[in-house]
Amino acid sequence: MYGYSGKILHVDLTNRKTHVERKPEEWYKIYIGGVSMASRLCWENIEVGCDPLSPGNPICIANGMFAGTPVPVGGKYGIASKSPLTGFIGDSLSSSWFSVALKRAGWDAIVVHGASNDWVYVFIDDDRVEFRDASHLVGRSAYETEEAIREELNDDQVRSAVIGPAGEKLVRMASVTNDSRQAGRTGHGAVWGSKKLKAISVRGTHGVRVADPEMLLKLCYDITQTAQGPYTQKYRILGTMANVLNLNRLGILPTRNYQQGVFEYAELISGEYLHEHYHVKTIACAQCPIACEQMSRVKDGPYAGAMTGIDYEPLYAVASNCGVGDLRAGIKTVDICDRGGMDAMSTGVTISWAMETFERGIFKKEDFKCSKYPDGFEPYFGNADAVVTLAEMIRDREGIGDLLAEGSKRASARVDAEKGTETWKWAMHIKGLECPGYDARGLKTFALGLAVGTRGACHNRTAAYDPDIQGEVDRFSVDETRGRLAKDTEEYAAVYDTLPLCKFIRRCFTGKADRAGAWPSIAKLINATTGWDFDYDAVDLIGERAHTIKKAFNIREGWTRADDHLPWRWMHEPMKEGASAGHVVTEEELEYMKDLYYEAKGWTKDGLIPKEKLIALGMDDVAEEIGV
Template sequence: MYAYTGKILHVDLTNQTTRVQELEPEFLKRYLGGVGLATRLLYDNTPAGCDPLGPDNALCFACSSFAGTTIPVGTKHGVASKSPLTGFVGDSLSGSHFSEMLRRAGWDGMVLKGQAPRWLYLVIDDDLVRFVDAQPYMGKGAVEVQSILREELGDDNYRVSAIGPAGEHLVRFASIDNDGRQVGRTGNGAVMGSKRLKAIAIRGSRPVTVADPKGLMAASLKLIKTSQGPGTVKYRTLGTPSNVLNMNAIGVLPTRNFSETTFEHAETISGEYLRDHYRVKSVSCSSCSIACEQWGVVRDGKYKGAKIGLDYEPLFALGSNCGIGTLPPIIKLVEMSDELGMDAMSAGVVISWAMECYERGLLTQEDCDGLELAFGNEDAAIEVLRKIAYREGIGDLLAEGTMRASERLAKGSEHFAMHVKGLEMPGYDVRSLKTFAAGLAVGTRGACHNRSLAYELDIKGVFDRFTADDGRGKAMVDNENFACILDCLVLCKFLRNCFDDFGPDVAAIYTMTTGIFLTADELMAVGERVCNLKKAFNIREGWTRADDTLPPRVLEDPIPTGPSKGSYVTREELDLLIANYYQARGWTADGLIPREKLVELGLEDIADEVGVDTVPAGQAI
């Protein structure tokens, strides 16, 4: 076996002990790495019904299959735990040198359990694991502390994953930062904080060897070349911020808490405007040949000096969705989100929810600690973002995430609480993207565009985005499985149009890397297996059909203006599309997984626990 080390490091933070789990090639081939391996480790190491912020929740890291190799855009890691936002599977990804260093240290992944008696950080030097007092670093920013630790450890080769104040204060959407990239969504930073673990510093000395160096180098060079071609031109020119004007033009840009879908200031927060006025350079993740991240710097005014890499999702969440129409405060807000250590998407959406509550009189200025939390008030947004990280005043409510905050406030605010299963919505108003709407509703981690990929079906016109009809289930499943394969390998989704024939090409690359023979069919089966595994985890945690739904605003409020005016998703349309999806998955009409389906996917070991003996949806009894 090459590339893989075949070893998982288990760390018990309560007792400060470690143990090693050996993995067989056949096991690795079934989950590959990244999200697949992390989810399997989560399933096996987390008891059903545990408190996500308690010691029993396992925080699982897994390297990509290609970490440390010459394959471009493939050195990432996946993290999974039971999400404190959703109570379901919380899987997330990050581009990272951390992944490469974890592998060089001899590990394909880590499982962190327990709760340290006092704040610690881990230092991993190959096989040696040290538990070090983190008290001096408490309150440090998630990015700042990485430099501090590297300096104190005396070697820049250490790669560090760390949480910021938000993780320390158990903000339910806290992130884990490494090298300015984040394991962002679903609150894995809060899980790390609940374990009183401030950071993990890793240094590895082992080479990463591959089975077929010559073949892999040829494949790598080819992929580097195609990653510079038309399939990635959007990402290489303006990066994902180019979505702002695109989404605005077709009437799906979330604006003022998803109440509108066009923003009068879209131009001045666009990728085009960023390039012309604020961009200083494009930045790439580890081993990436695309470099999509656009670094913007504010050179004057009251946000002078603020600088950050901007992607579309934080841009929409803290920009148009909060009614903020200029880039300097958005750059400042995203910079703060990263340093405070929280998911800028969830932060932006929960702030926009609070702004709408304020404008409707459901939250008063007194409730908001004297802040005038109206749409467009950038000063208030900046202050409330800080308050969230430290759970001060109104920030304590918002740190719970949109679902819990709206349930606590009530007063009808649940109607415009924009989440699925507790995870805040991404940057698409899905009232006129109906296939994608259903894709978000059935998402195992909640409202996630990257897990669904169904936006492509609507935006590229594969389906009429304003209608819902039979026959979309298979395409939804195919896109979700494809996204999942990329998340397991891990390959960046921006590479998805860079292969001549994805299955055979990538299976061959995997075999050249690991020496484990993988066919195209086996590769494609991983996507379906891991999607089902994630669903199985949720079923074990008490998922029911009622959890696959959308915010009432999406189901009841027509879009008021713009190109998508009048559109919304009726409950009948959503039910139809979900039924299509379940049927295409081979699940029951209630969305449960038949026992024989789990066996077919090689998940027989969990079939008795979560599988049902029944007839799949759409089949005659």
């Protein structure tokens, strides 16, 4: 096989043993890599029904066929476990050298089982595996940990995926970090922390071979050149931060815990403002010719010195969504999250829930006592230092941070149980995962895409905002096309997440990002890498299979139709102002769209998957277990 080694490494932390699993080539052709292969490995290796923070929940890391080759933006890996936030599949992606090192070490995937009694890190040195003491790394930030391991192993090409202090403390929104990039969402860091696994470090010294290198180089050279042109301009110049002003104009920039879709200080937190005042350097992930990460530094004020890469999604969550119109505080908060090893999106949206709960008089000043403010503080919307401080308190589980570290779903449930309140009505999550930076009341196809998302409220797993924002459909109403659109856009995204390729390259094949524009070129890349014979249909099937295995996982863990929901606010409180004013997604609209969606997927009205559907996808064993 080219593109793969055919070997999967199983690491048992409980018994400190390893073994190698080999899968047939047919299995690789179905599950491919990235989130699909990682989710499939999770399906195979989990103790069904286990607590996500128990030893029965495996960590499954799957590489892609393109890692370590010159295929642009192909240096990515997928990671899957049962999510501590949702209790369903938690599948994330991260980029860069960790995946490349893993490829060169000769592993297609890693499955980590059990749990260690003492803090440990696993060093994969080509085909040798070592369990190393990590007690001296405990408490150190994600970036420091990566660097300390490189020093300790005396090789600057060792690459590590690590957790920061948040993961150690089982903060449910903790992330896994490698090469300063994050597998950010669904709480993988807490799963690692529950196993006392501080890091997986890899040295891979073998060269990577592909089936047809001359063809692959020719294809890649052209894509690399195209990626310097207009199709990626947004990402190269402003990065994803270009979204701030666009979404504000559409009236869907989440503001003050999604109470508004228009932020009066949007200019001050825009990509344009960031670029002019705080941008210091643009950097790239592994084998990426685009380079979108806008490294930004605070030069003055109380947060001077804070520096990290700023993207739209983390930023909206801690800025407009908390009423903060100062990028210096925004950069500082994201910096705390990145170094502490936690998802800035879920962190910001949980903080905004706490702020609204305070403004409504349910939380009091004295609830916010901490070492920095011994008498407490008042986290009203717009209090920048409250956001910074709460991020630190969540990371450290200090004071009320201990409650917020559970995420908005659990925190609101606990408060409501204690006080008899209804704070859950403004807890902005789906299935326990906090919402992304688009207010779905003004994007109805997207509302469906989010509601049915297998990992909860995620803008990366569904691209259903596209037909809404591009004007292909009326974004304020629903009609019979929405089920098909939600299916098509989520399976489209799943192709990229499975190969995996970064979606920012999607227009660089032919100028058109749709299936007809991209799939034939992607098929050529697959074939030149692996020697397989993939065509348009085979590429398209990658996405449906990836989505199906995740859905099957959720069904086996107890998913029912009622889990495909939206936050109460989006269904009951109309937008107050801006271009989306007056809109909600009604119960009737949502249930209607869910019917359409399940039908488009070929599922039952209850959202379950017929046996014959699974068998047609080559998933006979899955059909046995959950098919109806």
